[in-house]
Amino acid sequence: MEVRTNNAPVRARPKVAVFKFASCDGCQLSLLDCEDELLAVAEAIQIAYFPEATRAVIDGPYDISLIEGSITTLHDAERIHEIRKQTKTLITIGACATAGGIQALRNYSNVNEFVNVVYAHPEYISTLRTSTPISDHVKVDFELNGCPINKAQLIELISATLNNRRPLIKAHSVCIECKSRGTTCVMVSKGEACLGPVTHAGCNALCPSYHRGCFGCYGPNETPNTASIAERFSILGLTSAEITRLFRLFTTESEAFRDESRKHANGS
């Protein structure tokens, strides 16, 4: 669609939609948390669907769909296919959408028992046995990691997509971020278990700067050596159960963390 002003062709503002699946709303809130950029971003795009922010709805197709949350119901498993059909560039935002989220801890248990623990009338609840990332269901064009995502990375990603360039988002580890900001290593200096060496960058090594070990909010980095870090944890005195728990948090359905956790789950 083209709108002409002063005889020059001007592209219509791209239509952006925000969809929610099983999640805490924190990642889409990141967009509203861009207090300084929000109104400028809203000028550059057309917010076509974003129920947390607006009553107005514009029908698809959409240039960009931002997907928050994981797939946990049959209805949602069908809904994501409809969204894919309506979407040019589909971007998943956050640990739930990219790696199942904390609710994927059910994948290691019996979900019927979970329903019984929480609800008096299990028959009112319909849920899938597993919580799975969006990429298990449809083709995803870009995954933005984090629990929650980093809002500066989100703005960069939207801007890169609108301008047809690659986003400047590094896939190295939190460990590299720590070194570049000059934070003392919490594992070396204090013997704290830290997932920094195997965790995807994006938080600017936040936890070590607050004197605690990384607990993996951004999921595995590009080539994580999880076996080596697990061995190191063992030397630090962590039990198998503790090592399992460390890998089983917000990104437990990422392949690297899931497989490593399984190696330790039966010992203790």
Add this chain to the structure above:
Amino acid sequence: MPMEAKDSRTIQVDYLARVEGEGALYIKVKDGQVEDAKLNIFEPPRFFEAFLRGRSFREVPDITARICGICPIAYQMGSAQAMETACGVAVNGQLRDLRHLIYCGEWIESHALHVFMLHAPDFMGYQDAITMAKDHPEVVNMGLRLKKAGNEIMNLLGGREIHPINVKVGGFYRLPEISEMEALKAELEWAKEASIKTLQFCAGLDIPDFQRDYELVAMRHPEEYAILSGRIVSNKGIDIAIEDFLEHFEEFHVPQSTSLHAGVKERGPYLVGPMARYNLNFDRLSGEIQELALANGLEETCFNPFKSILIRSVELIHACDTAIAVCDRYLGPGNAYVDVEPVDGEGAGCTEAPRGICWHHYAIGSDGLVKSARIIPPTSQNQPSMELDMRHFVQENLHLPDDELQWQCEQGIRNYDPCISCSCHFLKLNIERS
């Protein structure tokens, strides 16, 4: 245009906007009487209480934060407090002061988000704050900066605004430097003035006339406008310690919701949140804030939920005052936490989340592993009250055309600033007139 039978209709909103999470509203009117008003909550359940079992008690605040991206501090504080109680530890003095401060940060960012981005557009007749910003840029920009001031507290004390990483069972991982607190204080002084302007702005809004007889439930503290601690009280006689909550309140499961409802035993629906706090704790606000409230559209009590936008503004001023006072008292980083060693036991935690009391209870073993968890968020407590509001509001406003009535119903739900992801264990809108 087709003629419509005036006394029978359905009002239906399939996906409520400008609330956090997924819900709908369905109202059925037959022969001039509201027959049914249901808040459907279809947010998929995530089963926190189930998978918390077997986790270390020290991990729990990091996990419960993930219940809600807007009010993670409520879930971190409630669980940390419950664990400390279970282990026989109290966190006092400067550490409690700093917890108060980060909680004020959450109140400011959450209330500013709701007042300006989610609720004000209803009163001003806009679909959203972004469209509203085209006509009223100064209002929206002030709201965004105020929200950012709250988030700056979250960033300093918590490390980041969503899912902070610095709250720990026993205190914090790292305490701020005095210079960092001074920088914060400067912005908070602006925020206080902006909050007063917010109240004055909200006092000028056209507020629907509606009121109902509510049982209001909030925490009450001997000196403070309770946020972090106190007893649970109501305007109908409840006055209990937090650990006795389940003796007086019950949760029940209804088909239309993945969020459990709650009621006062043998009495039924009650309301938590800003309006409850204001009515029960007006005397705990400072003289200056009381005067500002009374000069700007409020009385000492309020039973019109549409005025909650005014009360949130009053609470914004209070949160800024409290935060500034903590900055003034701060002596610099000492011990960041008190040691907490696990013992076989149980404990309750309860704090005032921006949306109302948020109750936690855990049992842990001497190995530090969680044996059981129970979390009762504010929005699930408010569901029956929201449905009753809709029933009464629609009955009193049947003369309105469908589209106007539907919008006002949505506004009526947004009075509660419902946080649906939280309450799921937790929203969908339909109004049917047949």
